Every structure is written in C-alpha cells, then in structure tokens.
Amino acid sequence: EVPPPPIGVPLPPGMVPPPPNLDGLSSPQRRQLSAEEKRIKLAMEVASDLDINPLRMFTPEKKMRRFHWEALDLDTKLLRDTVWEDIGQAEPIEEDVDFDRRLFESLFHERTKSSKGSRLKRDDTGDGEDNQQKKKKKRAEKKVTIELVESRRSYNVDITLSRFKLSYSEIVDAIVKMDESVLSLEGVQRIQSVFPSKEEIKLVSTYRGNPALLGHVEQFFLTMASIPGLRRRLRNFRFLLEFSQVAPKVEASLQSIITSSQSLTSGDPSEKLRFLLRVMLYCGLYLNSGTKKAFTYGFRLSSLRRFKSLRSTDRKTTLLHFIVQLVNQHHHLSLIPTESNPTPKGFFDDLQDMMKKSCRIEMGFIESEIKQISQSLSVFKVCVTEASKTNRPYPDKAKDFVKYAEERFNKISEDQATCHREFSEACQYFGEKEGAWEEFFETWFEFLSEYQRAEIDVARAIANERRMARRALEEKKRKEEKKQRRRRASEAAIRKTSTRIASSARAGRPGSNSDAPASAASKLASKLELEAFGSL
Structure with missing residues (x-):
C-alpha cells in the first residue's frame, strides 16, 4: 500500500486516496464516505473518457472557507467540447504560476471559535466581557423590521429603489404632477417595473401593526397604495414622455413608405424603371420565341432576380449585364470615373437608397x-x-398634452391612410398582390443592388477594354518608331560608306587610269545600297 502524502501536499496525478478505515464510524459517516468514494470513481471515469488530468485533491493545514458556487455535474457529455475540457487537458497551474499555498491558506482559512475565545482570555483588562455585553445590548436595541x-x-425591488435619490413621497408627488424634471422616462x-401588484397592495394594506416597523419595500408599496389610481397615472405619465419619441419615428416611417411607393409609380425614377422593364421584357420574349412563355405582356417581380442567373453561352456574362449595357448606351451613361465626374452615380442609386430604407420598416x-x-x-x-371631478386632478400640462397629441395623432392617421393608398397603388401598378411593405420593397432593393453590381462590372469591363486598346496603340506606335529609327540608321550608314569609297577612288596613284577605280567604286556603292534596302 502507498502511504498518503503529508498534510498540505496534493495527491499525485491519477492517484486515488486509499480507502478510509470505517471502524468506529457511525452509519451517517459511513454513508458520507461511501458517497465520496462514488464521486471519486466517477471523476476518474470522466477524466479517462475525456483524456484530461484527474481531479487534484489537497489536504490544507487549515480549515478553509467554503465557496458556494454552482458546480457542473460530472457528466462526460456536459463537459465535452467545452472550455472546461481544454482546461483539464492543460498542464497543472503550478507549471505556469508560482502558487503560494501557505499564503493562500493564511488569507482564506476559516476563523475558529477557539481563536475568538483565546482573544477574550488574553484580555487582562476585562474589556472582552464588556464588549460582549455591548454587542448583546446592540442586538437587543437593533430595530426589528417586519x-x-x-x-x-423584495431584493429586486430594493435594488431598483436604491438608484433613486428621492423619498417615496417625492416619487409619488412627481408622478401625480407629471414632473419630468424629477422623473425621467427611464x-x-x-x-413601473417594481410597482406593487394588486395582491401586494392588499398584503401591505391589511397590515394592522406599526407601519414604522415595516421594511423598505413594504413601506414603498404602502406609499404607492396611498393614492388611488396611481398605477394609471404612472402609465399615463410614461405615455406622455414616450409620445415625443414614438410619434416622430412613426411619422418618418410612414413618409418613407409613401415616398418609396410614389417613386415607383411616378416621376423620373418611375420612367427609368419603365424603360428598364421594357428592355427586360423584350429580351425575355426574344429568348422565349417559339414557346408558350413568349405569349405574355409582362412578368412577376419575383422574376427580376432570374435575369442575373441566366448566363451567356461562354459563361462570361449574364443577361442582366447585357441589359445594363443596353441601358447605358441608350442614356449615354458611364460609371468610369473622370476628372469632371470622379464619383459617377448609377442609374438607380437614389431609388435603391429609398428601397433600402423602406424594406427595413x-x-x-x-x-x-x-x-x-x-x-x-x-x-x-x-x-x-374623471380626475377633474376629484380632489386630485391632473396638472394643466396633461390637458395641454391631450390637445397637442390629438392634433398630431390625426396627422398620423391621415399619413397612415395615404400610406396604404399609395402602397396599394404601387402593388397594383406592377401587377402584384398587396402584402407586407417590407417584402415588396425588399424585392426591389435586392434587384436594384444586383443591377448596381452589374453596372460596376460593365464599367470595369469597358475600362479594361479601353486600357487594352490604349496599350495596343502605344505598342504599335513604339514599333513604328523603332522601324523608323532603324531605317534612318541604315541610310546614314550607306551614305557614310559611299563617301568613304568615293574618297578612296579620287585619292588613286598618279598616272593610273582614274576612270577604272571610279567605275569600280560606283558599282560597289550601288551594291551596298541595294543590300541595305534589302535588309529593311
């Protein structure tokens, strides 16, 4: 048998503590040790299944304080592929950290009762007993809360109330007066989140004892219950504060839908769309000629995305790219940046922005x-x-708010009716069934995004073709210049050779036949000239 390690030294990895001696133990102690053995066995099985280091077991010299955490069960499935499995496969912490166990134990050991008694006994002046009596007196004098x-x-309510620097009566007064300088929307x-329910109000209202003995939360609930209808006042106060935030957002959303619907059915964007759809319909009919699909005057908006899917025979372009070229040629459009237009706009950029905003509503x-x-x-x-007939009427600002909110809500109602009408007309304009706004405008946004990408592809292709043509022209010019230089060099060489031969002929010996050398020189020069031109 391997003897256990000394106190304060951890067990070696993989080592299970030796079975304890059960002699002289009671039944509960035996059951406790038996359960501990089962846990150790299960821990070893989990370590073996996951191939991780076995649990470390320590025997500290002092009794340590307990840390009440929520431990994970010893379950292989629960621990597999988690951070805990990675940690278990790592090296022991002592390999990376200088862990001082004695210091740790001195900081986090449990204080024993004997240490308290020893301090009292060492107190020769008798202050220990006096302190003990004072503590008992304080506990007796401590206020009892109900x-x-x-x-x-109670805990959650207390946490929320601790964020307010107001008394409960001040909070009630701010609610009744709808004073937003005291209580903000937050x-x-x-x-509202901690306002007492009907049951809680009934609970504190039926208390017949001394209210001063109630806890903080109970006193808060009692204060809230002291004003009839305070819950409704609080709800109305929130509506008053939220209206200035909600109303502008609703109005902006309705206006966005109205503008987008009108842009699809009228104005310059609509004219551009009509021309584009016309080109698309023509191409579709041409492709479907001779089939039953050619007998149509239009197509569903769901077919817009299919123009990008249809690729050419050589797989180098799509039908949508081809249509973009046709549209650009017709409107003389180009997305190639120039000095006068460094950031050119696409054919449907403005309309695409509107569709993007509307499809998110x-x-x-x-x-x-x-x-x-x-x-x-x-x-x-x-x-x-109703409150105007009681002794606690709403403040004047509430009456002013009602008038202001009614006028603004009437405008929202008018915008809502206009929105539905314009959207219905837009759906009918394209032969579509009326559905949700976001679905209709999302169809357009996706197509216009594809169209924009096709515009960019076409512009890049055109720019690349121009660049290649420019390079070919420069290459041709360079070759022509090189040919001219070679011709000029050959002509200069011929002239130089002819001059040298003629000079040699004139410098012949005295008394010799001068016509013969001259004739020979002339023939030689002609021969060299022919060879030079032949080489060109």
Whole structure:
C-alpha cells in the first residue's frame, strides 16, 4: 500500500486516496464516505473518457472557507467540447504560476471559535466581557423590521429603489404632477417595473401593526397604495414622455413608405424603371420565341432576380449585364470615373437608397405602434376627465398634452391612410398582390443592388477594354518608331560608306587610269545600297 502524502501536499496525478478505515464510524459517516468514494470513481471515469488530468485533491493545514458556487455535474457529455475540457487537458497551474499555498491558506482559512475565545482570555483588562455585553445590548436595541413581501421580490425591488435619490413621497408627488424634471422616462420605467401588484397592495394594506416597523419595500408599496389610481397615472405619465419619441419615428416611417411607393409609380425614377422593364421584357420574349412563355405582356417581380442567373453561352456574362449595357448606351451613361465626374452615380442609386430604407420598416410593428398610441391617448383623455371631478386632478400640462397629441395623432392617421393608398397603388401598378411593405420593397432593393453590381462590372469591363486598346496603340506606335529609327540608321550608314569609297577612288596613284577605280567604286556603292534596302 502507498502511504498518503503529508498534510498540505496534493495527491499525485491519477492517484486515488486509499480507502478510509470505517471502524468506529457511525452509519451517517459511513454513508458520507461511501458517497465520496462514488464521486471519486466517477471523476476518474470522466477524466479517462475525456483524456484530461484527474481531479487534484489537497489536504490544507487549515480549515478553509467554503465557496458556494454552482458546480457542473460530472457528466462526460456536459463537459465535452467545452472550455472546461481544454482546461483539464492543460498542464497543472503550478507549471505556469508560482502558487503560494501557505499564503493562500493564511488569507482564506476559516476563523475558529477557539481563536475568538483565546482573544477574550488574553484580555487582562476585562474589556472582552464588556464588549460582549455591548454587542448583546446592540442586538437587543437593533430595530426589528417586519417583511411581508417574498424575499426574492423584495431584493429586486430594493435594488431598483436604491438608484433613486428621492423619498417615496417625492416619487409619488412627481408622478401625480407629471414632473419630468424629477422623473425621467427611464425613471418612470423603473418605477413601473417594481410597482406593487394588486395582491401586494392588499398584503401591505391589511397590515394592522406599526407601519414604522415595516421594511423598505413594504413601506414603498404602502406609499404607492396611498393614492388611488396611481398605477394609471404612472402609465399615463410614461405615455406622455414616450409620445415625443414614438410619434416622430412613426411619422418618418410612414413618409418613407409613401415616398418609396410614389417613386415607383411616378416621376423620373418611375420612367427609368419603365424603360428598364421594357428592355427586360423584350429580351425575355426574344429568348422565349417559339414557346408558350413568349405569349405574355409582362412578368412577376419575383422574376427580376432570374435575369442575373441566366448566363451567356461562354459563361462570361449574364443577361442582366447585357441589359445594363443596353441601358447605358441608350442614356449615354458611364460609371468610369473622370476628372469632371470622379464619383459617377448609377442609374438607380437614389431609388435603391429609398428601397433600402423602406424594406427595413416592418408593417406589423408600425401598425401596432399606431394602435397603441390610439388606445393610450383614449385612456389618457378619460383619466384626465374623471380626475377633474376629484380632489386630485391632473396638472394643466396633461390637458395641454391631450390637445397637442390629438392634433398630431390625426396627422398620423391621415399619413397612415395615404400610406396604404399609395402602397396599394404601387402593388397594383406592377401587377402584384398587396402584402407586407417590407417584402415588396425588399424585392426591389435586392434587384436594384444586383443591377448596381452589374453596372460596376460593365464599367470595369469597358475600362479594361479601353486600357487594352490604349496599350495596343502605344505598342504599335513604339514599333513604328523603332522601324523608323532603324531605317534612318541604315541610310546614314550607306551614305557614310559611299563617301568613304568615293574618297578612296579620287585619292588613286598618279598616272593610273582614274576612270577604272571610279567605275569600280560606283558599282560597289550601288551594291551596298541595294543590300541595305534589302535588309529593311
């Protein structure tokens, strides 16, 4: 048998502690040791399955404080392919970190009762007993609080209320007066999140004891329950604060849908679309000639994306690229940057931006926001009217808000009707069934994005062709210049040779026949000249 390691030294990796001696142990102690053996065995099995280092077991010299964490179960499936598996396969921490166990134990060991008693005994002046009596007296004098609310709920409410630097009565007063200088929208939302329910209000209202003994949360609930209808006032206060944020967003969304719908059916963008669809229809009919698919006067918008999918025979271009070339030639468009136009715009760039913005507006969300505004405004008006008959009427700003909100909501309702009408006309204009805004405009956005990419491809191809043509022209010019230089050099060489031969002939000996050398020189020069021109 291998003896256990000394105290304070960890067990070697892979070593299981020797079975304990069960003699003299009670039944609960035996069961505890048996359960510990099962856990050790399971830990070894998990380590073997995952090929990780076995659990490290330590025997500290002091009893350490307990850290109450939520440990993972010893389950191979739970630990596989996790960070814990990677950590288990790494080297022991001591290989990388200088871990001082004695220092760690001195910092985090559990304080024993004997150490407290020894301090009292070492106190020769008798202050230890006096301190003990003082603590008992303080505990007796400590204020007893009565908590009626469930502990978890009470904890969450207390955390939220701690963020306010206001008393509970000041919070109530700010709600009643709708004072946004005291309570912001965020503050109102927090109060709403912890506002007592009907059951909680009933719970604290039926308390017949001393209210001063109640806890903070119970006192807050009691304060909130002291004003009838405070929950509705708080909800109306939130609506008042949110209206200035929600209304502009709804109005902007409706205007975006109206503008996009009108752009598809009228104006310059619509004219461009009509021309494009005409070209596309022509190409489609031409391709489908001789088939039943050629007997049509148009196509569904869902077919727009198919123009990009149809590739040419040589697989070098698509039908959409071809159509883009036709459109550019007709409108004399080019996306190639120039000095006068360094950032040229595409044929549908403005329309694409509108479609991109509109396809992100969800029809259902806008409709629900408008409905929520209508309902909240109606409730607000009723509450203001009813409260005016009581001793706690709404402030004057609430009445002014009702008038302002009604006028603005009427404008939103008009925009909503216009939006539906324009969108319906746009769908009918293209022969489509009316559906959700985002789906309709997303179809256009995707197609116009493909069209823009095709424009860029065509512009790059044209720029590349121009660059190749320019290079070919420069190459031809360079070769011509080289040929001219060679011709001039040959002519100069011929002239120089002829001059040298003629000079030699004239410098002949005295008394010799001068006509013979001259004739020979002339023949030689003619021969050299013919050879030179022949080489050219």
